Amino acid sequence: MSEKLLEIRDLHTYFWTENGWVKAVNGVSFDLWKGETLGIVGESGCGKSVTALSILRLIPNPPGRILKGEIIFEGRDLLQLSDEEMLRVRGNRISMVFQEPMTSLNPVLTVGRQVGEPLELHRGASIKGALRVAIELLKKTRIPAAENRATDYPHQFSGGMRQRAMIAMGLGCEPGLIIADEPTTALDVTVQAQLLDLMKSLTRDLSASLMIITHNLGVVARYADRVNVMYAGKIVETGTAHDIYEDTRHPYTLGLMASVPKIDQDVKAKLVPIEGQPPDLAHLPEGCSFYPRCTFAVEKCSKEVPPLETVGGIHQKACWIDVRK
Amino acid sequence: MSENNGKHLIDVKDLSVHFPIYTGAIFKRKVGDVKAVDGVSFHILSGETLGLVGESGCGKTTTGHAILRLHELTGGQILFNGEDISAYGGSQMRVLRRGMQIIYQDPFSSLNPRMTVLDIVGEPIAVHKMSRNPKDYQDQVAELLQVVGLNPSMSSRYPHEFSGGQRQRIGIARALAVKPSLIVCDEPVSALDVSIQAQIINLLEDLQEKFGLTYLFIAHDLAVVRHISNRIAVMYLGSIVEIADRLDLYHNPQHPYTRALLSAVPIPNPTLDAQRKQLMLEGEVPSPVNPPPGCKFHPRCPEAKPFCAEQIPVLKDTGHRNHWTACHRSGE
Numbered sequence: 001m002s003e004k005l006l007e008i009r010d011l012h013t014y015f016w017t018e019n020g021w022v023k024a025v026n027g028v029s030f031d032l033w034k035g036e037t038l039g040i041v042g043e044s045g046c047g048k049s050v051t052a053l054s055i056l057r058l059i060p061n062p063p064g065r066i067l068k069g070e071i072i073f074e075g076r077d078l079l080q081l082s083d084e085e086m087l088r089v090r091g092n093r094i095s096m097v098f099q100e101p102m103t104s105l106n107p108v109l110t111v112g113r114q115v116g117e118p119l120e121l122h123r124g125a126s127i128k129g130a131l132r133v134a135i136e137l138l139k140k141t142r143i144p145a146a147e148n149r150a151t152d153y154p155h156q157f158s159g160g161m162r163q164r165a166m167i168a169m170g171l172g173c174e175p176g177l178i179i180a181d182e183p184t185t186a187l188d189v190t191v192q193a194q195l196l197d198l199m200k201s202l203t204r205d206l207s208a209s210l211m212i213i214t215h216n217l218g219v220v221a222r223y224a225d226r227v228n229v230m231y232a233g234k235i236v237e238t239g240t241a242h243d244i245y246e247d248t249r250h251p252y253t254l255g256l257m258a259s260v261p262k263i264d265q266d267v268k269a270k271l272v273p274i275e276g277q278p279p280d281l282a283h284l285p286e287g288c289s290f291y292p293r294c295t296f297a298v299e300k301c302s303k304e305v306p307p308l309e310t311v312g313g314i315h316q317k318a319c320w321i322d323v324r325k
Numbered sequence: 326m327s328e329n330n331g332k333h334l335i336d337v338k339d340l341s342v343h344f345p346i347y348t349g350a351i352f353k354r355k356v357g358d359v360k361a362v363d364g365v366s367f368h369i370l371s372g373e374t375l376g377l378v379g380e381s382g383c384g385k386t387t388t389g390h391a392i393l394r395l396h397e398l399t400g401g402q403i404l405f406n407g408e409d410i411s412a413y414g415g416s417q418m419r420v421l422r423r424g425m426q427i428i429y430q431d432p433f434s435s436l437n438p439r440m441t442v443l444d445i446v447g448e449p450i451a452v453h454k455m456s457r458n459p460k461d462y463q464d465q466v467a468e469l470l471q472v473v474g475l476n477p478s479m480s481s482r483y484p485h486e487f488s489g490g491q492r493q494r495i496g497i498a499r500a501l502a503v504k505p506s507l508i509v510c511d512e513p514v515s516a517l518d519v520s521i522q523a524q525i526i527n528l529l530e531d532l533q534e535k536f537g538l539t540y541l542f543i544a545h546d547l548a549v550v551r552h553i554s555n556r557i558a559v560m561y562l563g564s565i566v567e568i569a570d571r572l573d574l575y576h577n578p579q580h581p582y583t584r585a586l587l588s589a590v591p592i593p594n595p596t597l598d599a600q601r602k603q604l605m606l607e608g609e610v611p612s613p614v615n616p617p618p619g620c621k622f623h624p625r626c627p628e629a630k631p632f633c634a635e636q637i638p639v640l641k642d643t644g645h646r647n648h649w650t651a652c653h654r655s656g657e
Contacts, residue, residue, distance in 0.1 A: 044518055188610070190606045193606075194605060218548075221598050241595040245593060245596075256520065260548065260593060261548045262592060263548040263587070265552075266575075271527055273521070273522075273523035277490075
């Protein structure tokens with residue numbers, strides 16, 4: 001973990017709606033190191049998926065726009081690349097595994113053809129050559145009888161198998177970064193564990209970096225080296241998994257932890273939900289976006305936006321309050 | 326959690342629900358059955374929460390629906406308050422459904438978008454003719470909305486004006502409208518964000534205490550089920566493989582499938598999670614059309630012996646605090 005692979009600086013991605021600009025990503029900065037697994041957690045609408053789509057410049061425009069910021073990947077600012085140059089990055093240097101294995105595969109192409117497609121596009125492989133590599137990739141993702149299954153169509157695959165095929169497709173060009181957007185949310189727990197283990201070991205073999213976007217705090221705890229917690233388009237806390245779970249400093253992170261039932265908890269304690277609703281991203285409250293739901297809030301919180309401040313090592317939080325008191 | 330007096334509110338005996346598969350467009354032939362629920366027996370005590378967990382396709386939702394007689398039973402018996410309801414006709418069931426209601430998973434598709442909240446929540450009251458006059462009807466709905474934490478002034482609004490958590494509250498109010506004794510909760514929090522999940526779980530617990538409700542809580546999230554249930558039944562491919570008290574099931578799981586399921590759930594603490602034993606299952610759940618012979622779990626089971634492929638295990642008492650498991654190798 002020495003070299004910086006990805007550097008995001010002050011990213012703003014907004015969507016234009018009738019109600020005004022929806023500030024989906026509102027000033028996000030973070031780094032990703034080579035070989036690292038970064039988890040991005042938060043609830044729906046916190047901007048975690050939009051951050052990922054911004055990296056790949058897959059934000060539909062209109063209504064979406066990346067207003068400002070820098071996304072420096074392998075030394076180049078992706079936001080400055082032409083569309084053709086960007087095509088050579090997507091699926092080649094950065095690949096993405098989407099949440100829905102049911103809808104993200106093409107139903108009229110065989111699985112083998114789809115898994116080999118990035119190789120045809122980026123490596124100039126022939127259809128036959130690509131298929132040969134695709135079978136190898138399917139074997140790597142532990143699809144049984146890969147030679148035969150490569151000629152199957154997606155509907156002949158189960159949900160878990162389709163997601164394996166998606167992972168195989170993402171690995172084809174040996175990318176530097178794999179972004180997995182809720183990769184296992186649609187799958188059963190036993191299959192989820194298989195796939196995340198597989199993804200982690202395969203990215204390690206490639207010494208690639210992995211970005212896991214999820215709402216599941218447990219998944220992040222088990223698989224991520226470093227965690228970004230997002231709320232209302234901003235990173236509110238970031239640090240190693242141990243920092244985030246064992247030395248929590250942001251009231252929102254604390255709230256998330258208190259609101260999930262823990263499987264290792266014997267005593268029937270009441271859950272402590274975060275009261276209220278996430279804010280309307282078109283009309284964010286002044287000051288800290290979380291203060292209307294925050295139990296620690298003081299007057300300052302409603303006026304000034306807290307910056308990300310270091311609390312020790314790489315652990316940072318965006319909060320005016322010291323929650324340990 | 327209200328105390329129960331050991332009375333069985335629901336008794337399910339050897340329940341089977343099979344869905345036939347037909348082929349051919351004109352001359353339909355039956356080619357097989359999806360054995361969604363295949364010989365399931367359990368009971369629910371009055372006032373308790375029974376959790377029903379398993380992966381998709383294990384038959385947990387079908388079991389819940391069968392108890393409400395929303396599916397035709399292929400075999401077996403369902404006793405509600407000691408009364409055998411398995412052969413009841415439509416009109417008899419209609420009366421009975423005042424005592425049993427359901428909350429669905431998806432708060433977006435389970436509410437009619439063209440009805441106001443007043444009509445959605447009030448519909449069961451109208452169907453069962455439980456109001457004396459329009460004023461009484463409105464008062465009852467207003468009270469229900471208050472009970473689930475919604476403002477009664479919202480009753481003229483439509484479902485799209487509410488967030489997911491609020492819609493789930495509307496669904497709960499609708500279920501409570503006829504003052505049932507049993508509510509089947511079919512994945513009630515799976516579609517919600519974690520912070521909202523906790524609000525709904527707390528609400529369900531409060532309502533249980535207030536009205537002495539009995540829940541059949543169906544979910545795939547083991548942590549949620551363990552939190553809310555008194556007892557938990559684990560299903561795999563149409564059968565119950567283990568049933569026990571919530572603490573017993575977690576600390577002393579007897580069935581290899583339960584053990585694998587528990588270890589597959591990561592806990593949100595990296596240090597504690599790293600200390601847990603990992604038990605990775607190979608493969609996926611087989612199709613319920615052709616379930617494996619013998620113990621249905623044997624192809625994936627890390628402890629399977631040759632005889633597991635031949636004999637079907639039955640639920641046996643482990644002799645420890647009402648802990649039952651269906652495994653040939655338990656007690657070895």
